[in-house]
Amino acid sequence: MPRLEPTHEPELTGPVDLCDAGGRLNRDAVGWSRQPLHTCELSGHEPRKKRWNYWAVHDDRVFFSATIADVDHYVLAFVYLLEFETHAAQGRFIERTAILPPGALDLPPTVRESIVFDQGERRVALLDTPRGTRIQVDWPDFGEVDLHADLLAEQRRGHETLNVVIPWSRDRFQFTSKQNTLPVHGNIFLGKEKFRLERSSSWGVLDFGRGVWKYSTAWNWGALSTRLPDGRTLGLNLGAKWTVGTGMTENGICLYGLLSKIGEGIPFAYDERDFMKPWRIGSRSKRVHLRFVPFYERVAKAKTGILMSEVHQMFGRYSGTVVPDTGETIEIADVFGWIEEHKARW
Numbered sequence: 001m002p003r004l005e006p007t008h009e010p011e012l013t014g015p016v017d018l019c020d021a022g023g024r025l026n027r028d029a030v031g032w033s034r035q036p037l038h039t040c041e042l043s044g045h046e047p048r049k050k051r052w053n054y055w056a057v058h059d060d061r062v063f064f065s066a067t068i069a070d071v072d073h074y075v076l077a078f079v080y081l082l083e084f085e086t087h088a089a090q091g092r093f094i095e096r097t098a099i100l101p102p103g104a105l106d107l108p109p110t111v112r113e114s115i116v117f118d119q120g121e122r123r124v125a126l127l128d129t130p131r132g133t134r135i136q137v138d139w140p141d142f143g144e145v146d147l148h149a150d151l152l153a154e155q156r157r158g159h160e161t162l163n164v165v166i167p168w169s170r171d172r173f174q175f176t177s178k179q180n181t182l183p184v185h186g187n188i189f190l191g192k193e194k195f196r197l198e199r200s201s202s203w204g205v206l207d208f209g210r211g212v213w214k215y216s217t218a219w220n221w222g223a224l225s226t227r228l229p230d231g232r233t234l235g236l237n238l239g240a241k242w243t244v245g246t247g248m249t250e251n252g253i254c255l256y257g258l259l260s261k262i263g264e265g266i267p268f269a270y271d272e273r274d275f276m277k278p279w280r281i282g283s284r285s286k287r288v289h290l291r292f293v294p295f296y297e298r299v300a301k302a303k304t305g306i307l308m309s310e311v312h313q314m315f316g317r318y319s320g321t322v323v324p325d326t327g328e329t330i331e332i333a334d335v336f337g338w339i340e341e342h343k344a345r346w
Contacts, residue, residue: 009031009032009247009248009261009263010031010032011033011261012032012033012037013033013037014037015037015038015039016028016029016037016039017029017038017039018038018040018042018109018173018210019040019041019042019043022044023042023045024171025165025167025171025173027170029165029175030165030167030248031164031165032162032163032248032261033163034160034161034259035161035163036110036111036161036163036177036208037163038110038163038165038210039109039110040109040110040175040210041109042109042210042211042212045212046072047071047072047073048072048172048212048213048214048215049211049212049213050070050071050072050174050209050211050346051069051070051071051107051209051210052067052068052069052070052071052107052207052209053067053068053107053115053126053206053207053208054067054069054206054207054208054209055067055133055153055204055205056204056207057135057151057153057184057197057202057203057205058202058336059197059201059202059203060336061083061084061085061195062081062082062083062084062195062197063081063082063084063315064079064081064082064149064188064195065078065079065081066078066124066126066137066149067079067124068105068107068115068117068126069107070102070105070107071346072102073102073307073346074099074101074102075099075100075101075102075104075105075117076097076100077098077117077119077122078095078097078300079095079124079137079139079142080093080094080095080096080298081093081095081142081147081188081190082296082298082315083195084296084315091295091296093296093298094143094147095298095300096139096141096142096143098117098119098122100119105117107210109210111206111208112128112133113128114126114127114128121138122138122139123137123138123139124139129152131152131154132155132156132182132204133152133153133155134150134151134153135149135150135151135152135153135186136149136150136151142190143190145190145191145192146189146191147189147190148188148189149186149187149189150186150187151184151186151187151188151204152184152185152186153182153204153206154182154199154204155179155182156257159179159181159182159257160254160257160258160259161177161178161180161254161259162176162177162178162250162254162259163175163176163177163178164176164178164248164249164250165248166211166242166243166248166250167246167248168214168246171212172211172212172213172214173211173212174209174210174211174212174213174242175209175210176207176208176209176211176250177206177207177208177209178205178207178208178237178250178252179204179205179206179208180203180205180223180224180225180236181203181225181226181233181235181254181257182204182205182206182225183199183200183202183203183204184197184199184202184203185197185198185199203226204225205223205225205235207221213346216344216345217242217346218241218242218342218344219239219242219342220238220268220340220341221237221238221239221339221342222236222237222238222239222281222290222292222337222338222340223235223236223237223238223338223339224236224318224335224336224337225337226332226336228330232255233254233255233257234253234255234256234322234330234332235254236252236253236254236288236318236322236337237250237252237254238251238268238281238288239251240265240266240267241268243265244265248263249262249263249264249265249266251263251264251265251266251283251288253288253322253323253324255324255326255330260326262283262287262288264283264284264287265283266281266282266288267281268280268281268339269282270341275294275312275314275341276294276314277294278291278292278293278294279291279292279314279339281339286321286323287322287323288322288323289321290318290319290320290321290322290332291318291319292314292316292317292318292339293316293317294314294316294339295315295316296314296315296316297313297315298311298312298314298315299312299313306345307345307346308343308346309342309343309345309346310342310343310344311340311341311342312340312341312342313338313339313340314339314340315336315337316336316337316338316339317335317336317337318332318334318336318337319332319333319334319335320332
């Protein structure tokens with residue numbers, strides 16, 4: 001198969017600081033890399049700084065997410081669980097959020113560091129270990145029962161990830177590290193119920209973000225992790241809206257641990273009046289040609305004064321084709337994943 005031409009975006013290969021001494025974007029930091037190379041020491045720009053570590057893990061029965069974030073206005077942790085098949089037709093969904101005052105927690109500047117959010121009996125710990133990130137959650141009164149989770153998402157040496165700086169300007173920019181197809185194992189206890197995630201059939205995805213954002217913004221994000229019939233792993237990370245006009249994208253295909261960076265913008269087509277209708281994601285080059293059919297909609301809305309956040313995160317199944325740098329056309333048929341629209345004034 002013919003190998004495709006590499007992306008026009010600059011590929012970085014050595015450690016780099018995201019910001020200069022004045023807290024502005026370091027021009028040498030703009031680009032993408034196959035491993036996390038950026039140190040993201042943010043300063044100034046109050047209240048535009050945003051930091052988060054979002055983790056998602058799933059198998060074919062359950063999706064579980066734990067996040068610690070600092071959005072300059074406050075620090076928060078939120079945790080949610082979706083059980084795909086229950087006695088309820090649309091599955092069972094539980095979500096809880098806890099908030100601390102601004103400055104209560106210092107999120108680290110690099111990907112592989114530990115963070116612990118502690119609010120009495122509510123505790124979310126993202127702990128760096130030699131094998132990967134250990135995700136521990138203790139949350140009483142989680143849907144009227146106690147939640148306890150202890151999971152390990154393996155971040156193996158040599159596994160390539162999508163790491164990108166999006167440069168709106170010297171004073172508005174974002175570093176993101178998207179990591180998919182990470183093997184996960186461990187347990188989630190919901191009251192007396194136990195969900196056992198096995199390494200052979202469970203996946204972890206990390207969305208690590210550090211940056212200085214505009215007050216008003218919107219984005220789309222789509223992701224999946226799966227194993228192909230031939231045994232190879234396949235992960236997709238696709239984004240839209242928020243990168244337009246920057247010369248960079250967060251689009252990539254991770255096939256068997258090797259990243260293919262896609263430099264072209266890929267629009268998401270969907271009905272904002274009914275997010276449960278099928279979505280379409282397609283690039284002009286046909287490297288990505290997908291249809292996404294939702295089966296569950298998570299809606300998260302928050303409004304405080306001039307601040308607002310509204311997320312429509314859809315869980316469903318992808319079908320279509322993707323083409324990595326090798327030129328191979330890979331078929332995707334009814335593969336679980338998620339897709340979202342997020343609008344914010346923050």
